Amino acid sequence: MESGNGFYSIDEFRLDAKWLIDPKFLFVGPRIGEGAHAKVFEGKYKNQSVAIKIVQRGDTPEEITKRESRFAREVAMLSRVQHKNLAKFIGACKDPVMVIVTELLLGGTLRKYLLNMRPGCLDRSVAVGFALDIARAVECLHSHGIIHRDLKPENLILTADQKTVKLVDFGLAREESLTEMMTAETGTYRWMAPELYSTVTLRHGEKKHYNHKVDAYSFAIVLWELIHNKLPFEGMSNLQAAYAAAFKNVRPSLENLPEELARILDSCWKEDPNTRPNFSQIIQMLLNYLSSVSPPEPMIPPPIFISKNTVLAPESPGTSSLIAVHNSSGETPRGDIMENKRKGCFFCFSQCY
Structure with a gap:
């Protein structure tokens, strides 16, 4: 519930059961991002690859109240909006620490x-x-x-x-x-x-x-x-x-x-x-x-039959094909190389907290 000053009380905060994650099924992997008040890790939740945002509570009573309120507000909003261009919300929990779990996006910022x-x-x-x-x-x-x-x-x-x-x-x-x-x-x-x-x-x-x-x-x-x-x-x-x-x-x-x-x-x-x-x-x-x-390309009817000597026109890749996947050296990394980069140790959430 949001108060008149725009803050949520974490004591009043109630997460719908369908969004409540069980920490014992959460495994934390390598860190992939960090902000002023939270860290983001690659992880697993029930064998699903996820991004795990762990929110720090702060040191002073004022900081704790502010961050708990921000966490409650963020979860409340994430749980009610879904769109293909928004990171998919998977769930959250507030104990033993404040955690928000979303889909893992591997393309980088x-x-x-x-x-x-x-x-x-x-x-x-x-x-x-x-x-x-x-x-x-x-x-x-x-x-x-x-x-x-x-x-x-x-x-x-x-x-x-x-x-x-x-x-x-x-x-x-x-x-x-x-x-x-x-x-x-x-x-x-x-x-x-x-x-x-x-x-x-x-x-x-x-x-x-x-x-x-x-x-x-x-x-x-x-x-x-x-x-x-x-x-x-x-x-x-x-x-x-x-x-x-x-x-x-x-x-x-x-x-x-x-x-x-x-x-x-x-x-x-x-x-x-x-x-x-x-x-x-x-x-x-x-x-x-x-x-x-980019005016629409004219439709090319498919051939009625295909023989071994038939040469098919390549499928139109669209504007997305113009995007090149770059690493720091400017080369295009292979999928197996990218996969190896992501491999690391995963720890049970309860072991960390």
């Missing part, structure tokens, strides 16, 4: 994928295809009244074939409120909407009024990054980037971009949140762009 590709860039159609994945995930959240508040390449994970992007980490997400004040300075400065930032907030930690349009701004910064494969606001620190965007209306350059893509970016990062499009509109704009650059 979008950040790592782009870094491995530099100085090259994604094919533009592939970049926009990834952007569509992201937009559809956020549209689903918004349809359930949820704001993500932390859209960035680190929170976007690729599937094993690296053809699909899924949005993860609801740690900063929350239900949208039209009347309540919500925490400012939420998210990561470089991708943070300007209305979330203020010098007053830095000093006093005050709350502000804002809405789901903060995600549209962050989405635009991610889309720009997908297209250019450069760090937005390059040469600035995270704080400098947030200050420039909020108080000087600075945005990444739109030079040398097709007019339609430039128009999408410009509309999404408008200074006035109310003039930014919603994600249904963003999806339609992206689809319009893709249809203008």
Whole structure:
């Protein structure tokens, strides 16, 4: 249950039985990620490969209350939204420690994928295809009244074939409120909407009024990054980037971009949140762009019969085939090599905690 201040009490928190995992069937493997308040491990749950997020409770009573509330809120939201571009929620438990279990995505973060590709860039159609994945995930959240508040390449994970992007980490997400004040300075400065930032907030930690349009701004910064494969606001620190965007209306350059893509970016990062499009509109704009650059191929009827001398035209691979799987050396790793990299020791959860 969420209180008037936007916090959940973990004592009041009740997880539907179908989402409650049994820790004795949970096995923890190698660590695959780490944030300020949680660590993520590869693991097994009832012979299913999973990602295990273990949330640290904190040291002080204030920290413990805050993190328990965030955990309860994250689980409550994960359990009620399902979409092919959101990491699938498998379950959670709060004792002996706070644990969230989701599907294991083996393609790595979008950040790592782009870094491995530099100085090259994604094919533009592939970049926009990834952007569509992201937009559809956020549209689903918004349809359930949820704001993500932390859209960035680190929170976007690729599937094993690296053809699909899924949005993860609801740690900063929350239900949208039209009347309540919500925490400012939420998210990561470089991708943070300007209305979330203020010098007053830095000093006093005050709350502000804002809405789901903060995600549209962050989405635009991610889309720009997908297209250019450069760090937005390059040469600035995270704080400098947030200050420039909020108080000087600075945005990444739109030079040398097709007019339609430039128009999408410009509309999404408008200074006035109310003039930014919603994600249904963003999806339609992206689809319009893709249809203008990649018209549908004509249908080729299949041959009536096939002889040993017949040469078949290759199946059209679609835009996803333009994605190359890169490792740090630029080579395309074989599946068995990737599998070997993931092998490691797994420990029974109860042995660790």
